[in-house]
Amino acid sequence: MDCVVGMRNVHSHTSRNCGEVCCLCLSYTFPFILFLIIVSSTVGFDAYFITLCLRYNRDWRTAVSVLFMVVGTAGVAMLMWAFISVLTTAAGYVPSLPWKYPPTYVGEMAGFRPPTQPNSEGFNPYCVTQLDRTKRLRYCVPCAQYKPDNAYHCNFCSRCTYQFDHHCPAVNNCIGRENYKIFVTFLIYAGLVSFLNTVLMLIGLLVLDGGERFVLWFGLPLFMGLLGSSVFFFGMLHVCWSYRGESTMSRHVALFNLEEPMAQDRQQADEKRRAHWDAVLGTDRRWWRMLLPMRARWLNTEALV
Secondary structure, eight states: HHHHTTTTTTTTTOSSHHHHHHHHHHHHHHHHHHHHHHHHHHHHHHHHHHHHHHHTSSSSSHHHHHHHHHHHHHHHHHHHHHHHHHHOOOOBBHHHHHTTTOOOEOOOTOOOOOOOOOOOOOOOOOOOOBBBBTSOEETTTTTTOOOOOTTTEEETEEEEEEOOOEEEEETTTOOTTTHHHHHHHHHEEEHHHHHHHHHHHHHIIIIIIITTTHHHHHHHHHHHHHHHHHHHHHHHHHHHHHHTTHHHHHHHHHHHHHOOOOOOOOHHHHHHHHHHHHHHHOOOOOOOHHTTOOOOOOOOOGOOO
């Protein structure tokens, strides 16, 4: 029952028996449904233009229908690349070593309370600037380890995640440092591809087909347009938050703790944004890497916590 409730994925959970394998498979129900939606919409899209080709054989509309079908299917192929990537890329879980040992606090918060019994058996070379509500180092009891800055515990995966944003049931995966860029790319792709295929199909219905079968096929572009626009909205929301140096979790924590925005000058705000961009987008931000659903890449891996 624990694995069903936890919705653990292949990145955070290793199945030990047939029962846990079944539970793990059930956890991927939502991703499977999403996969079926993408595939069925594509099949319907291609089926419509195939019927156009058969109906207007050896007509200029046949060439246009083939072109539209190739362009739309290519867009879906890119979307599937992003979808599979966000499914198969781990979010970046915080390892036990060296985080079972206390890091060094270098923040400016007054009233810091160091660990009462520092562990002398090991050493943590990393530094943190965030404390918990009691002015102590942030500690995860379930994982029995300290937390890096902006890392939080995911109750679904039962693991602490670097730069934790949220757990997405639609892909049954934590969204964190290693896959946040891919996740946002997937959302943007979903919106753009849905919009593209909706426009292509409307052109086919109203121009190529002369509106003769508009009522019969209109439901498909309507569905793709509504679904794509909603997903694209969430994608652009994440883009705006990333530009401001925020995440879903950071906004939630600030709201939960009733934190008032701290006064920051322009330089501090720019440093905060750049640090967030480096953490979730990587330092290798060449345009083609940013456009493709590829993992973030850091030129200096030693700077990563």
